[in-house]
Amino acid sequence: MARHFLLLVLFFVTFAANAQNAKSLIKKLHEHNFEKVKSKLDKTLEKDSFNVVALYISSLYYADTANQTHYQSESAYTYALAAIESFRNIDPKEQEKLEKDGLTHQVLTQHKEKLEQLAFHHADSVHSLAAYQLFIDLYPTAIQFDQAITQRDSLAYSQAKQEDSYESYRKFLDAYPQAAQAEKAQARYDLLLYRAKTNPVSIAKLEKFIQSYPNNPYRQEAEKKLYFLFVDQHQLHRYQEFVKRYPENIYAERAWKWLWFLSPDKISFQYQYPDFPDKDFLNRHLTLQHTKLFPFVKEGKIGFIDSQGKEQIEPYLSGIQEDHLCEYVDQDFIITEKLTLFGAVDKAGRKIADCLYQHVEFFAPGALKIQQKEGIGLYHKAGFSLIEPHYQALEPAGSYLVKAKQNDKWGLVSYYDSLVLPFQYDRIEVLNDQVAALYKAGKIAIAPIHDLLQRKVKDPVFGLDGYELTHENFLQVQKGDQYGIQSVEGRTIVPTEALAVEEITAGWLVHYQAGQVLYNKKGLLISPLHYKDVLPSEKVFGVKPEDKWGVIDQKGQMIIQPLYDTLYFIGDDGILLERDHKKFGYFYQENLTDLSKYSKLTVQVSTFHYENKTDTVPFIIARDKSRKEGLLTGKGNVLIQNKYNEMSFITDSTLLVDQWGKKGLVSLRGKTMIAPRYQGVMPYEEHFYAIFQNKKFGLYNARFNQLINPGYDALLKRYNSSDTLLIAKKGNFGLINLANETITPFQFDAIHYWSDSVMLVQQQAKWKLYNFQRNYFLPETFDSFEYLRNDAHEVVILTYRSTGYGVLSNRYGRIIQEEYSDILNLGTPEEPVYFVEKSVSQAGLFIVLYINQEGKIIKEQVLKEEDYEKIVCLD
Structure with a gap:
């Protein structure tokens, strides 16, 4: 070359x-x-x-x-x-x-x-980085310069990719920021950095990653994982801590919404959480949480009004669940319907879930259960998915977890669909948010909820045949025919070796083959002895070491030696003992009280209710050797001398006495209320006693000490809550007073209370209103009625005659005239909203009125048949 x-x-x-x-x-x-x-x-x-x-x-x-x-x-x-x-x-x-x-x-x-x-x-x-870089450095004007850069960058990226670590990609990006592969390298760097810095996943690692790499594109994923991990136990205090520690987290809004739905005190919520960010959400829920909503239709769309007729949800819904047509909406959501599929909106009409589901219903605070063909899931009432619909069944497992079913087996998941227990159980039961009972192949394992939330339950031991909650924080467990006690955390209190376990105030009475043993709630023996029999009370225990009864205290110390043939507790006041046909009373004093003059002593406990408390007081019915009965206090003091053939409590403060076969009443102080001369006496309302003699009825009013001797055909009944007016029957019905004076003639087929001066009476098959103080009928007559409300505040009836239905009130008079084809109360008896309708058949129209309890029309509509059918209740 x-x-x-x-x-x-x-x-x-x-x-x-x-x-x-x-x-x-x-x-x-x-x-x-x-x-x-x-x-x-x-x-x-x-x-x-x-x-x-x-x-x-x-x-x-x-x-x-x-x-x-x-x-x-x-x-x-x-x-x-x-x-x-x-x-x-x-x-x-x-x-x-x-x-x-x-x-x-x-x-x-x-x-x-x-x-x-x-x-x-x-x-x-x-073909090395050094060779290409040398060319690039020495030949910057060469035609091959760009090609050298391309080759260098490609080779460098290949080397980074081969190592495939966030460090290798960082090195590449630092060296060649303008490389064509920079975008891919950056994406891979971000992912590998996120994985390296957060695995194994922990709250601390996620926190540090978010703080150290705020611009990393996986920050949102890290925030999501942090949220799910932090609140996975679905406890109120965890959501509170989350919004406090991570106010900028993208899932903080969801935590805030959970706080609202899980908070038990909605009234003070805005003061307890002044930083709640979604003021509009909070205001509308606070405003509407106690507001009852009623559906109406307009131009084929459904909306809702309140009890004052104010439109709270404008008419835009295609349809609503049929149940909402027949009664008011009081929950914090409304189930909507469109083309046979269901969704939900809140009480302000804001969308929670689109109409995509075959079924929607309440599941737990803040959560709705949704169902599709694929399965069942959960949706939050604030409008986001919790658990995608892929389970056979979902049920609440206490407050914190969810029971889920797959392939006909049950498991436990969190409200964020993370697995807590695998799907391998025949049944799961949760008790008091403390323990879960797991059923498998006919056996039971107990798992503390705390351990489940911490994912500490790996291999539960299935050895139990039964269990029962005792003393709230303990379990009575059964293995075969043997029983024991364990704490909800799994600590053994009483080994599973007993024949039976009985809960008592102090702890448990445990039955063994050798006898009965007392345990306190700490799992400690009150006494190491095995007794033949034990009789527990609040203060002490009656025990039978052999054949005689004695008494031990809470520490197991013998305070009455086992010398007695019988033992009965007189509430917490004392103990009745018998020995060699002699009777004694122990009233927690040094010496026993001799009660041998009585042949029979029967303990009777009465309950007295006061404004701020309830007292349980024991008494003793004492029979002497002449077979006469009297009454003693629980401490053995005489209240009523022995002079009656028989005595029993007819109420907590009154005794029914028998003297020579005749009945009477005596007070606890021994005062004769009714002399014993009647065939029968029985209480039937406060202060009132019915008297029966020779097939006639009379009455005694203990409050006024008024007696009406038997002379009427039926039981005398009070006129409403009156202590002085009575409905009586002599052939027909009339009104009398406590002095047995006739107020109205006996001319009515039936009498019902209407007001203190007017009766609702039936006469000649018609119902009327009769003023018994001035002896005249009011201008109201109808064929039949039914009560819509009947209490001390108001009586309201639905009346009927040939012209139609109406509503009548003893407080507001005629609320609705008797001219409508149907009347339905969509509200409550206390706060009614009447849905009133009348059809105009010849025009194919329906007149629909919404009327409040005072008779005021709060909404009036004329509907075509297709609109009417959208709103009418078919029940």
Whole structure:
């Protein structure tokens, strides 16, 4: 190649007739007389460093591969460039002279390009980064310059790709930022950096990555993983901490929404969380959370009004679930329908989920269950997916987890669809957010919820046949025919060796073959002895070591020696004991009280309710040896002397007494309320007792100590809550007072309360309103009625006669005239909104009214049949 190159050079210079010196030097080059050439060139350039011919021949000198001592391609190229530069700068006459001698700018340029071509060929044959870089550094004007850069960058990228680490791509990008592969390298660098810095995934690593590489395109993925990992346990305090620690996280908004739906106190929510970012969401939910919504239709679209008739959701919905047509919407979402598929909106009409599902229903606070052909999933009420619909079934597993079914087996997943337990169980039950019972092949394993949330349950042990929650934080467990106690964390309290376990206030009464043992809630023996029988109470325990009863305290100390044949607790007041036919009372004093004068003692416990508390008080019905009964306090003090044949509590504060077969009432203080002379006495309302004698009924009012002797055909009933007016029957019904005076004649087929001065009565198959204080009928008559509301605040009835249905109130009077074909209360009895309709059949129209409890029309419409059918309740 070098020889060929030299011949080319000779061709260009030998045709010049007046270039003897140049010819001589070139001849010497051809003869490889390099030392003479070099000596001559050095002298020439020493005199004139810009001598074009000398520079050109110097380039030839260094370019000749036969010149083993001084061959230098870089020097050859340097002299070639110098020759071209000098040629440009010499006098034009000198240029003409050189050109006549055959040394033209073209010759110099072609020589330079040939050197560049040879240099690139060399770099390409070496095919290394150093070779390409050297060419790029030395030959910046070469035609092959861009190709060298391309080759260098490609080779460097291949090497980075072969190592395939974020460091290799970083090195490539730092060295060659303009490379064509830079974009791919950057993408690969970002991904590998993200993986390297976050795996194995942990909160700490994700936090550091987000902080250290805020511009990395995988930051959002890291924020997503951080969110899912941080709140995976679906606990309120975790969402609270998340929004506090990561307010800029792209998923912070979701955490805020969970806070709203999981918070038990919506009233103070905005004060508890003043930084809640979505004020519009919060305001509309706070405003509408207790607002009842009622559907209406307009031009084929459905909207909703509130109980005042104000439009809360404009009519834009194609359809709604049929249940919403028959009652108000009180939940925080509305199920929408379109072409037989369902979706949901919130109470302000904002979309939660499009109508894409075969079924939508409430699942848990903040979550809706959705169903498609592919399966069942979860959707958040704030409008984002939680679990894609790919399960056979989903059920809440307490507050924190979700039971999921795949291939007919149950497992546990989080609310973010991460696997907690694999799908290999026949059944899963969760108790009090504390433990999960796992069923498999007829056996049960217990897994603490805390361990499940921490993914600590790997190989549950299936050895149990049954379990039951006891004392809230413990489990009574069964293996075969044996029982034990363990804490919900799995700590053994009582080994599974007992015949039975019985929960008592102090802990457990455990039955073994050898006897019964008492354990406290710490799993410690109250007494190491095995008793034949144990009778627990709040304070102490009755125990039977052999054949006699004694008493031990909570520490197992014997406080009454086991000498007694029988033992009964008198609530917490004391204990009844019997020995050798002698009876004693122990009232937590030093000595026993002798009760031997009584032949029978029966403990009766009564409950008394006060404004702020409830008391349970024990009493003793005591029978003496003359077979007369009286009453003692729980501490053995006499309340009622023994004078009755029989005595029993008929209420918590009143005793039914029997004397010679006749019944009466006595108070706890022994005061006679009704003398024992009736066949029957029974309570039926507060302060009221029915009396029966000779197939007639009477009444006793304990509050006013008023007695009405039996003389009526049916049980006397109070007129509403009145203590002084009674509905009585003598053939027909009438009204009497406690003094047994007739208020109205006995002329009605039925009487119901309407007001304190007006009765709702039936007479001659018609219902009417009768003012019994002034003895006249009000102008209301109807064929039948049913109660829409009947309480102390208001009585409201749906009335009917031939002209149609109407509504009548004892507070507001006639609310709706009896002229409508149907009336439906879409609201509550306390806050009704009546959907009232009347058809105009000849015109194919329907008059629809929405009327409130006062009879005010809050919305009025005339609907075509197709619109009416969209809104009518078909139940």
